[in-house]
Amino acid sequence: MAFEKFDLTGKTALITGAAGLLGMEHSAALLESGATVVMTDISETTLDTAHSQLVQHCNPARIRTQVMDVSQPQVIRTVAETLWAAGLRIDILVNNAAIDPKVKGDHGVLETSRLENFPLDQWNLQVAVGLTGAFLCSQVFGTAMAKDGNGGVILNIASDLSVISPDQRLYRKEGLHEDLQPVKPVTYSVIKAGLVGLTRYLSTYWADKGVRCNALSPGGVFNGQGEAFVKRLSSLIPLGRMAQKDEYRAAVQFLCSDASGYMNGQNILMDGGRSVW
Ligand SMILES: NC(=O)c1ccc[n+]([C@@H]2O[C@H](COP(=O)([O-])OP(=O)(O)OC[C@H]3O[C@@H](n4cnc5c(N)ncnc54)[C@H](O)[C@@H]3O)[C@@H](O)[C@H]2O)c1
Numbered sequence: 002m003a004f005e006k007f008d009l010t011g012k013t014a015l016i017t018g019a020a021g022l023l024g025m026e027h028s029a030a031l032l033e034s035g036a037t038v039v040m041t042d043i044s045e046t047t048l049d050t051a052h053s054q055l056v057q058h059c060n061p062a063r064i065r066t067q068v069m070d071v072s073q074p075q076v077i078r079t080v081a082e083t084l085w086a087a088g089l090r091i092d093i094l095v096n097n098a099a100i101d102p103k104v105k106g107d108h109g110v111l112e113t114s115r116l117e118n119f120p121l122d123q124w125n126l127q128v129a130v131g132l133t134g135a136f137l138c139s140q141v142f143g144t145a146m147a148k149d150g151n152g153g154v155i156l157n158i159a160s161d162l163s164v165i166s167p168d169q170r171l172y173r174k175e176g177l178h179e180d181l182q183p184v185k186p187v188t189y190s191v192i193k194a195g196l197v198g199l200t201r202y203l204s205t206y207w208a209d210k211g212v213r214c215n216a217l218s219p220g221g222v223f224n225g226q227g228e229a230f231v232k233r234l235s236s237l238i239p240l241g242r243m244a245q246k247d248e249y250r251a252a253v254q255f256l257c258s259d260a261s262g263y264m265n266g267q268n269i270l271m272d273g274g275r276s277v278w
Contacts, residue, residue: 006260010035014257015084015091017071017138018098020047022224022246023158025055027095030250031257032059036093039084041069043098065089071098071134072126074141081141090151093257094142096135097158099192100127104172106183114183124188131192132199139203143212152211156256157200159218161272163193171233193218197268204266213265215256220272222246239274 014031018024019040028038032055040055042048048066056064069080084091102123104114111118139155146153167185174183196216203214221234223243235242252271255261270276 004260006262007254007258008035009093009254009258012092013037013039013089014093014095015039015041015138015142016095016097017041017069017134019066020044020051021097022222023219023249024097025051026246026250027097027158027253028064029055029058029247030253031093031095032063033250034254034258036257037063037065037089039065039067039089039091041067041071041080043068043070071096071138072129074137077137077141081145085145090149091142091145091153092151093154093156094138094146095156095158095253095257096138096196098134099131099158101189102186104183104185106172106174106177106181109181112181112183114186115180116184116187117180119186119188123186127186127188128192128195131188132195135196135199139199139214143203143207143214146212147207147210150210152213154257155200155203155212155214156253157196157214157216159196159200159216159268160189160193161218161220161270161276162190163197163216163218163268164270165276166190168237171230171237200268201266208265213261215261215264215266216268217249217252217256218268218270218272219249220244220270220275237275237278238272239278242273244271244273 014036016027019028020042028040031038045068052066067080070076169184172183200214200216221243
């Protein structure tokens with residue numbers, strides 16, 4: 002059958018940052034493919050809201066929520082042990098959690114998004130979640146996948162900014178002095194490029210144990226951003242528009258299933274063509 006290899010019945014997927022905009026989409030995609038999904042995030046409240054939306058469309062036994070801060074190694078280990086004790090083997094790990102502060106402009110005397118002023122504590126926090134978090138989760142869940150001989154899949158959610166630099170003209174605010182213009186922070190580029198490096202490393206590290214690792218690099222998702230921003234960004238995209246949030250579902254289903262069984266170590270750009278222009 003044509004779509005047999007997409008079937009994830011009997012598999013369990015753990016998604017980090019699962020209560021966010023795309024985390025919910027990844028969760029819905031994998032539920033649609035038949036997997037049991039463990040939605041993890043830092044806040045119980047947002048997880049409860051996400052759960053109540055997704056549970057309407059599937060067997061409640063196939064969704065589980067779990068508070069898990071990906072920057073805390075001990076917390077990840079405790080969550081893993083709880084899941085294993087409940088008889089769940091994590092077959093698929095989606096490293097999706099990130100801190101992506103909206104680029105607004107401080108309108109003060111110092112624009113902290115700019116490289117010259119970017120606070121070290123913000124660098125440390127964002128790297129801890131977006132990059133170190135992916136390493137820590139892969140260390141715990143990937144090691145377990147490799148150990149028992151049944152293999153698995155790790156999917157890192159990167160960004161089109163893993164391969165291109167942010168176009169800072171997108172974030173410009175009329176009337177602000179050059180030094181006060183907000184920018185996409187340096188952390189975003191570093192984290193996303195780092196995730197591609199992690200992807201390549203992991204893809205070979207456990208390849209002989211049947212653990213594959215790929216990255217998905219989405220382009221900007223429309224989520225009510227201002228008209229001027231949307232117009233400027235759309236003009237940089239050959240398809241002429243931002244993505245809808247559900248447009249990555251099929252790619253997640255492909256990359257997490259046997260349908261992509263011979264794909265390993267790749268960074269799949271799904272950006273309306275922005276990075277080829
Ligand atoms: N939305 C886009 O346009 C877009 C484009 C390209 C890439 N991405 C990437 O997709 C992923 C999801 O983005 P999104 O738009 O859904 O963002 P989002 O902010 O809606 O979701 C991120 C989630 O991560 C969670 N999180 C933050 N700190 C955490 C921590 N310490 N531990 C665990 N979870 C934590 C947040 O609570 C949130 O639910 C990110 O990696 C992002 O960089 C998004």
